[in-house]
Amino acid sequence: MKQKFDIIESTCVPLPLENVDTDQIIPARFLKATTRDEKFFGDNLFRDWRYDADGKPRADFVLNDPRYGGCILVAGKNFGSGSSREHAAWAIAGYGFRVVISSFFADIHKNNELNNFVLPVVVSEDFLSELFAGIAADPSLRVRVDVPAQTVTNLATGRSERFELNGYKKYCLTHALDDIDYLLEQKDKIEAFERERQ
Amino acid sequence: MNTLFDKIWDAHVVSLIEDGPTQLYIDRLYCHEVTSPQAFDGLRERGIRCLRPQQIFCMPDHNTPTHDQDKPIADPVSKAQVDALARNAAEFGLTHYGMMSPDNGIIHVVGPEKGLSLPGMTIVCGDSHTSTHGAVGAVAFGIGTSEVEMVLASQCILQQKPKSMSIRIEGALGPGVTAKDVALYLMMKLTTSGATGYFVEYRGSAVRALSMEGRLTLCNLSIEMGARGGFIAPDETTFAWLKGREYAPKGADWDKAVAAWRELRSGDDAVFDRELVFDAADIEPMITYGTNPGMGMPVTGSIPVDTAKKALDYMGFAAGEKLLGHPVDYVFLGACTNGRIEDFRAFASVVKGRRKAPGVTAWLVPGSWAVKRQIEAEGLDRVLAEAGFEVRQPGCSACLAMNDDKIPAGKYAVSTSNRNFEGRQGPGSRTLLASPLTAAAAAVTGKVSDPRMFLLSSTSISL
Incomplete structure (x- = not known):
């Protein structure tokens, strides 16, 4: 959903696993919906880790652990690998996450998050492991993500890092504009390109 | 530069x-x-049409059943999704190869096969295995649904230019070693994120020697190393394979196109952001033991001792264990990875004159109706039937189990598909990725087997 980004401050949900693929984020059997119903996808986020075969919540999964909450998901490296399904980004957004922090994202999923106004924040391995340790010690640990300044701060330690975000995308995120809005204004350029190629 | x-x-x-x-x-x-x-x-929400409808082709493949496609899809949710595509294609004036159309099949099998994917093109689809089309010498990559909307609306996409990687494989592949094994070997070496941020050009004598089917398999799996896409510069193999295909240029246009396509190669002075070289002789028939495609090993190997416990628990394996001889419940031949005619020839060459093992359920699913017709024209369907195998109707099938072809929880499947993620082939399913030859060896023995054992008596394999 299009929404403006500014400064986000929140507790975090830790998922200290590497190579979390989009089949785990949202299994294929939930891809049959023909609408962008974020609540449906959010309800099934991490479905098979979150619920057992009978649909009962698994107590050992972090989304079912009442100690953790907030709109920032913190995940191990190579988050979102595998399938290009944007439903994974819809599920993350639908659950209520606005930011995902990891040391490494798979390419397609990273774009999908950005296109759904979920911000992927790439931090150093060191920052990430310190953050995981901090959250484990104190689930009330808060993180601040300042989009205009492009900084992420662990408020428990004060440690801060700058994250990458190109100027174009930053403008889009802080003004709630998407790429299609931009492309629709480029028709003359597209037609000129096609003519030149002939 | 100048790649x-x-x-x-x-x-x-x-x-x-x-x-x-x-x-x-x-x-x-x-x-x-x-x-x-x-x-x-x-x-519809924006009230706009497609800018270039003639450049857009639609077909259902993920939900399609592999039996009784002439009847309505039993699962109402799957049916609704397949029907929605037909409706959308009609509303927006797009070509649509619906279920039971003789042109239908898996999008990454049909596109190249009809000559819709040609050298020098940019090609996208809301599917990570779009990298497949790189085999014809195109820049092809998977995108998300928002990006599909961008292209529908403007025939353009906004993308950061990826870095370039050269992967050279030199020498000759050994007997029983296929393009699938090459890809599984590369994933084992690079891991599933080793090529993230890169576009890969596959080069070297072992790549040049691959057939188009082999090249399509290799490029298909680029995403499993994290690469956005992978491609192979077009050459005589490419041109011979494309010539005469429905959407390939014809007559004088063909000659002109081939002349232009011959220029499509990296310059001698090309500089890649990363270059890797591998020796084809080091590659053996491969199999995966874990829950991502990078967790692979030679079929004769032992599971590495440092394998993550979560993966071992899911798979029911122990570190250090050998998989040779491990019982197999299901065998799946198909998918955009290995659902082409050569894959069926390879499978048939192993099972010919043998019988499917009694405990094994085998699903053989062609990638398209055209592949199925070719199987029948070559009489492979009879060879397979005599060995106890049935050739089903085309679609993605058990690769991601969106139709009824689901591997039951706890069961082991040797699959020619592309992903062994937890639950990929059905909740609780346990996937061992391998080549069509290795899948065939498992199908006739009922256990993980070295396909080279079956090649001694065969002279007809040229993969």
Whole structure:
């Protein structure tokens, strides 16, 4: 959903696993919906880790652990690998996450998050492991993500890092504009390109 | 600099956004039923049409059953999704190869097979295995649904230009070693994120020696190393394979096109951001033991001792264990990875004159109706039937189990598909990825087997 980004401050949900693929984020059997119903996808986020075969919540999964909450998901490296399904980004957004922090994202999923106004924040391995340790010690640990300044701060330690975000995308995120809005204004350029190629 | 990737990419740049992505022109968009409905909704919400409908081709493949396709799909939710694609294609004036159309099949099998994917093109689809089309010498990559909407609306996409990687494989592949094994070997070496951020050009004598089917398999799996795409510069093998295909240029246009395509290669002075070289002789028939495609080993190998416990617990394996001789419940031949005619020839060459093992359920699913027709024209269906195997109707099938072809929880499947993620082939399913030869060896023995054991008596394999 299009929404403006500014400064986000929140507790975090830790998922200290590497190579979390989009089949785990949202299994294929939930891809049959023909609408962008974020609540449906959010309800099934991490479905098979979150619920057992009978649909009962698994107590050992972090989304079912009442100690953790907030709109920032913190995940191990190579988050979102595998399938290009944007439903994974819809599920993350639908659950209520606005930011995902990891040391490494798979390419397609990273774009999908950005296109759904979920911000992927790439931090150093060191920052990430310190953050995981901090959250484990104190689930009330808060993180601040300042989009205009492009900084992420662990408020428990004060440690801060700058994250990458190109100027174009930053403008889009802080003004709630998407790429299609931009492309629709480029028709003359597209037609000129096609003519030149002939 | 001056790589083939640069040449194709740069020739499609419409504009560069300052401190932002590139506006890239897209020659071909493919749409399947799973990742497109919300994009069409977006067009309706914005009140716009497709800018270049003639460059867009649609076909259902993920939900299609592999039996009784002439009857309505039993699962109402699957049916609704397949019907939505037909409706959207009609509303927006797009070519649609519906279920039971003789042109239907898996999008990544049909596109190249009809000559819709051609050298030098930019090709996208809401599917990570779009990298497959790189085999014809195109820049092809998977995108999300919002990006599908971008292309529907503007025939363009906004993308950061990936870095370039050269993977050279030199020498000759050994007997029983296929393109699938090459890809599984590369994933084992690079891991599933080793090529993230890169576009890969596959080069070297072992790559040149691959047939088009083998090249399609290799490029298909580029995404499993994290690469955005992978491709192979077009050559005589490419031109011979494309000539005469429905959408390939004809007559004088063909000669002109081939002359232009011959220029599509990296310069001798090309500089890649990363270059890797492998020796084909080091590659053996491969199999995976874990829960991502990078967790692979030679079929005769032992599971590495440092394998993650979560993966071992899911698979029911122990570190250090050998998989040779491990019982197999299911065998799946098919998918956009290995659902082409050569894959069926390879499978048939192993099972010919043998019988399917009693405990094994085998699903043999061609990648398209054209592949199925070719199987029948070559009499492979009879060879397979005599060995106890049935050839089903085309679709993605058990690769991701969106139709009824689901591997039950706890069961072991040797699959020629592309992913062994937890639950990929059905909740609780345990997938061992391998080549069609290794899948066939498992199908006749009922256990993980070295396909080279079956090649001694065969002279007809040229993969």
